[in-house]
Amino acid sequence: MTLAGAGYRWLLLALCAGSAAASDWPVYGGDAGGRHYSPLDQINRANVAQLEVAWVFRSGDSETFGAAMAQTSAQSTPILLPEAAGASLVYCTPFNRVIALDPGSGEQRWDFDPRIDRGGDRPFRCRGVSYAEDRETPAGEHCRQRLFLATHDRRLWAIDAIDGKPCAGFGDQGRVALYGSSGQAPGEVSNSSAPVLANGVVVTGSTVIDFTRATTPRGVVQAFASHSGVPLWQFDPLAGHPDSGSANVWAPMSVDAEHGLVYLPTSAPSPDYYGAGRPGDNLHANSVVALELGSGAVRWHFQHVRHDLWDYDTPAQPILFDWQRDGTRVPALAQLTKQGFVFVLNRLTGEALWEITEQPVPPSQIPGEITARTQPKPIAPPPLLDGFLMPADAWGLTPVDRGHCRRQLAALHNLGLFTPLSETRTLMYPGSLGGPNWGGGALLPGRGVLLVNVNTVAFTGRLVPVAGEPGERELPTAGKRFRVNMAGTPYAVEIESLQSFLGLPCNPPPWGKLLAVDLYGGRILWESALGSVHEMGPVRAPLHIEWGTPNLGGGIATAGGLFFIGATMDRQIRAFDVDNGTTLWRQTLPVDATATPMTYSYRGRQYLLINAGGHAMFNRGSGDYLYAFGLPE
Numbered sequence: 001m002t003l004a005g006a007g008y009r010w011l012l013l014a015l016c017a018g019s020a021a022a023s024d025w026p027v028y029g030g031d032a033g034g035r036h037y038s039p040l041d042q043i044n045r046a047n048v049a050q051l052e053v054a055w056v057f058r059s060g061d062s063e064t065f066g067a068a069m070a071q072t073s074a075q076s077t078p079i080l081l082p083e084a085a086g087a088s089l090v091y092c093t094p095f096n097r098v099i100a101l102d103p104g105s106g107e108q109r110w111d112f113d114p115r116i117d118r119g120g121d122r123p124f125r126c127r128g129v130s131y132a133e134d135r136e137t138p139a140g141e142h143c144r145q146r147l148f149l150a151t152h153d154r155r156l157w158a159i160d161a162i163d164g165k166p167c168a169g170f171g172d173q174g175r176v177a178l179y180g181s182s183g184q185a186p187g188e189v190s191n192s193s194a195p196v197l198a199n200g201v202v203v204t205g206s207t208v209i210d211f212t213r214a215t216t217p218r219g220v221v222q223a224f225a226s227h228s229g230v231p232l233w234q235f236d237p238l239a240g241h242p243d244s245g246s247a248n249v250w251a252p253m254s255v256d257a258e259h260g261l262v263y264l265p266t267s268a269p270s271p272d273y274y275g276a277g278r279p280g281d282n283l284h285a286n287s288v289v290a291l292e293l294g295s296g297a298v299r300w301h302f303q304h305v306r307h308d309l310w311d312y313d314t315p316a317q318p319i320l321f322d323w324q325r326d327g328t329r330v331p332a333l334a335q336l337t338k339q340g341f342v343f344v345l346n347r348l349t350g351e352a353l354w355e356i357t358e359q360p361v362p363p364s365q366i367p368g369e370i371t372a373r374t375q376p377k378p379i380a381p382p383p384l385l386d387g388f389l390m391p392a393d394a395w396g397l398t399p400v401d402r403g404h405c406r407r408q409l410a411a412l413h414n415l416g417l418f419t420p421l422s423e424t425r426t427l428m429y430p431g432s433l434g435g436p437n438w439g440g441g442a443l444l445p446g447r448g449v450l451l452v453n454v455n456t457v458a459f460t461g462r463l464v465p466v467a468g469e470p471g472e473r474e475l476p477t478a479g480k481r482f483r484v485n486m487a488g489t490p491y492a493v494e495i496e497s498l499q500s501f502l503g504l505p506c507n508p509p510p511w512g513k514l515l516a517v518d519l520y521g522g523r524i525l526w527e528s529a530l531g532s533v534h535e536m537g538p539v540r541a542p543l544h545i546e547w548g549t550p551n552l553g554g555g556i557a558t559a560g561g562l563f564f565i566g567a568t569m570d571r572q573i574r575a576f577d578v579d580n581g582t583t584l585w586r587q588t589l590p591v592d593a594t595a596t597p598m599t600y601s602y603r604g605r606q607y608l609l610i611n612a613g614g615h616a617m618f619n620r621g622s623g624d625y626l627y628a629f630g631l632p633e
Contacts, residue, residue, distance in 0.1 A: 024080040025598045028128035028194045029440070032255045033320025036442035036556045038599045042606035044560030047631060048575045048585045054607060054630040055106035059093045061613075061624040068118070069094075069622040073125040073594060074613020075192070075438075075553065078626070080600040081131055085145035085161040089600075091611065092126035093624065096151040100164060103602040106628060110164040114175075117153040120188060122209065123616045124152055127252065127438075127595075128194035130202070131161060136227040143167035146226070150191035150204045154178040156224065171229030178204065178222060189217050192250055193438075198257035201293050202226040205249030205264070210311070214277055214488030216270040219248025223296060233296030237266045237284040244269040244278040247285035251438050252317035256331070259348060261299060263333065264289040265314035271486040272311040272432075273421050273493045274463065276368035281306040288318055288335050288343075290350065300350030304337050306372035309364070309420045311432035312338045316440035316554075323353050324448065324520055334450060334519060336441060338434040339417060340384040341377065342450065344519055354380045354522055361418035366463060366491075375418050380522025384436065384454050384515055387417040387429050395508040396500055405506030408498060412460060421461045421493065429507070431459030431495070439554025439567060439596055441517075444578060448520035451563050451578060453530055453551050458498040458507040463491040503537070510548025512568060514555075514581060528581030531568030535620075544570075552615055554596035566593030566610050569618055573597065573610050573627075591623040605630050 030036050043051065062069055078091035080103060088100035088109055098112040118124070130148045137144040145161035156178055158170035166174025179189065188209045195204040203223045208216055223232040237247035247266050254263045269278055269285040284298075286305035291298060305312045316336040323332035323344065333347035344353045358374035391409040396402025413419060414427040421428075434455045441452035466485055481496035498506045505511050510529035518525050531549030534541035555565030562584070563576040571592055575585040595611035608629040614622040 024082060025600050026079055026082060026131055028077055028079065028130065028252060029317055030556065030598070032196070032198065032257065034252060034254050034317035034440055035319060035321060035445070036440065036554060036596065037445060038556060038558045040558055040599055040601055040606050041560040042601065043558065043562065043599070043608065043631060045562065045577060045584060048560070048562055050631055051585055051587070051608065051629045052632060054628040056628070057101055057106040057108070057626040059097065059099060059624040059626070061093050061095060061097070062622065065095060068124070071123050071616050072613065072622055073123055073615045073617070074611050074623070075125050075127045075595045076611050077128050077596045077598050078609055078611070079128065079131060079598070081145070081161055084133070085131060088161070089609070090129055090131075090147060090161070091626070092129050092149060094124040094126055094613070096126050096149060098129055098147065098149055098159065098164060103600065103607070104605070106626070112159050112164040114149070114151050114155065114157055116151050120190070122152065122190045122207065125192045127192055130194045130197050132197040132226055134227050143169070148195045148197065148202055148226070150178070150195050152190045154189055154191060154206070156195065156202070156204055156229070158226070158229065169228065176224060176229045178206070193252045196253045196255045196262060197226055198255045198262070199260060199293055200226050201232060203253060203262050205253060207250040208246045208248045210246060210268070210270065211272055211484040211493065212487060214271050214486060215243060216245035219246045219267065221249055221264060235264075235291060235296045237264070237287070237289065238269055238282065241269065241278055241282060244282065246270045247282070250313070251315055252440070254318045254320050255293070256320060256347060259331070260293045261290050261347070262293050263318040263347070264291065265316065265318060265335070267313035268308040268311050271489055273309055273461065274366070274369070274486055274489045274491055275307050275309055276366065277489070279370055281372060282308065286312060286314060288314065288333065288345070290347070302343065302345055302350050304335070304341065304343060304376055305339070306375060309371065310418070310428065315434055315437045319441060319443055319450070320347055321443050321445070321448070334441070334443070336436040336452060338430060338432065338436065340387070340430060340435040340454065342381050342384070342517060342519070343378055352378070354378045362415040362420065364420040365422040366420070369420065371420055381517045381519065382524060384452065384517070385430060385456050389414070389427060389429050389458055389507055393508065394506055396506070397502065397504065401500035401502045401504065404500045405498070408506060421463050423463055423465065425460050425462045427498070428459040428461050428495070430455065431457070433457070433459070433550065437552055439552065442555055442557035442563060444557055448518060449525065449578070450517040450519055451514065451555060451557055452517065453512065453514050453555060453565060453567055455512055455550050456507065456548065457505050457511045457550055459495060460498050461493060461495045464494055465490055466492045512548035512551040514563070514565070514576060516578070516581065526581045528576065528583075530565070532570045532572070535570050552617065553594040556597055556599060558599060564597050564599070564608055566595065566597065566612070568592070569620060587629070589627060590625055591621050592618055594618070605633065
């Protein structure tokens with residue numbers, strides 16, 4: 001339904017009064033520090049098997065956009081607004097429509113369609129919206145309660161949280177053009193993650209077209225006054241590197257409002273797999289950068305990959321928590337990387353809380369390429385996957401396909417993690433999918449236990465000499481080869497998964513897994529396969545085969561002792577026991593759910609919510625479903 005008129009606004013507020021629990025999910029990631037944790041425990045180990053569908057909402061995107069849905073990735077995690085803002089569930093569709101729902105029934109209250117320019121070849125995705133109360137607007141007036149949305153066509157919108165209408169006093173009738181003076185039209189640069197807000201400042205990153213050329217658009221981070229939309233500052237991670245680009249922030253950011261800091265997980269510089277034209281470490285690419293929220297000044301930085309040649313973006317939201325050791329508490333940050341490392345840092349200074357060593361790495365065989373001599377590696381926790389894969393480790397269902405994999409491994413250029421690509425087929429393990437990816441992890445408070453899903457499928461890559469061919473791009477799809485001509489360089493790059501003639505990965509399963517990491521003790525507590533391959537073959541198997549699958553999306557932990565996650569290529573959402581990784585519940589959905597779930601309490605009932613819409617990279621179908629589960633009433 002569409003809300004109209006001030007009278008209805010206040011009626012809605014009155015009806016919602018007292019209905020939403022104090023333990024809402026008001027921010028993407030659960031809180032501004034991305035801990036993905038809820039204190040709710042009505043749903044717990046003892047009763048999770050009784051979960052049933054409470055309601056289902058369909059956005060209508062499938063009917064409206066038709067064939068364009070094949071280029072979407074449903075990644076949005078809804079938020080639950082506080083009572084003063086209408087107590088609605090709010091989320092965005094891949095085409096940046098914002099929809100508000102009744103938390104108890106799933107009935108639509110309003111929707112806002114920014115009618116984006118759908119030009120370019122960027123996939124459509126929207127991970128979420130952000131909420132803030134604007135204290136510069138008088139109480140009771142329009143847009144005192146605000147939602148912020150960064151769109152595919154590079155606009156930052158502020159809309160009223162109660163009726164979904166634009167805030168006229170923000171920028172130009174509710175929107176600010178993020179491309180500004182850069183001149184980058186929609187299609188090469190877009191937005192996917194929700195902006196972050198604190199202390200009257202809204203900060204947004206960007207997604208930038210990668211692979212295709214030597215110099216891509218700059219990955220500039222921008223900050224605006226959340227009341228007016230007036231620009232406050234900009235930060236270019238690759239300032240001083242004119243012959244490169246990107247290092248953008250496409251993953252979710254985190255904010256420490258108390259200390260006035262925003263934390264940027266920056267991506268790789270361009271071109272991704274060839275760096276002869278961008279010598280040096282390429283600071284501040286592949287880094288965690290702490291900026292002062294008010295000014296954009298760098299407080300500290302930590303670079304986890306120097307001179308990246310592997311597309312090892314910083315993929316996940318920095319997780320803010322309190323580190324505990326010997327009775328001492330330290331404001332800390334845990335950063336997951338595609339390499340499978342977990343770096344634990346003091347979030348005020350950047351000092352490492354687990355010692356970081358320098359790992360010698362192989363030089364490049366490509367003329368003019370000067371690699372970093374060492375790469376940082378924490379002494380603890382241990383890597384989340386073992387990047388050592390030799391011919392003797394080849395896996396297969398039969399001696400024949402196992403032999404095929406063994407021969408492929410023996411022919412690869414393979415000197416371990418950080419082996420630079422060459423003109424010989426080179427092992428990439430992990431590949432640019434990770435390891436961990438944008439789903440991040442969930443932190444159990446007081447225990448320092450981080451639950452994280454990981455990809456473990458091996459890939460290969462090689463640089464192919466080209467002679468002035470224009471940049472061409474094939475969008476990567478899980479399990480298939482893609483080639484990109486990196487215009488402005490002497491090479492194209494070919495990437496493909498390492499698999500046998502049967503189409504199965506050559507490295508041993510699981511090919512996706514869930515781990516529990518003790519950040520205080522620096523150890524892995526347990527790991528479990530994540531996903532079933534019963535739908536991945538040419539013929540669907542009648543039973544689950546829990547060998548793990550590639551996974552995109554994240555999970556959440558609750559005080560009920562549970563970890564909920566979709567993310568897999570089997571249309572499942574699962575509940576795991578946080579203490580041992582045992583699967584306690586699973587539900588089949590219409591399509592893959594590659595969004596992070598959330599949970600909330602409304603009128604005494606706890607709900608679990610997951611966005612199921614598929615992912616363009618999985619190429620397994622799309623949809624526009626939002627599923628809510630609860631215990632029987």
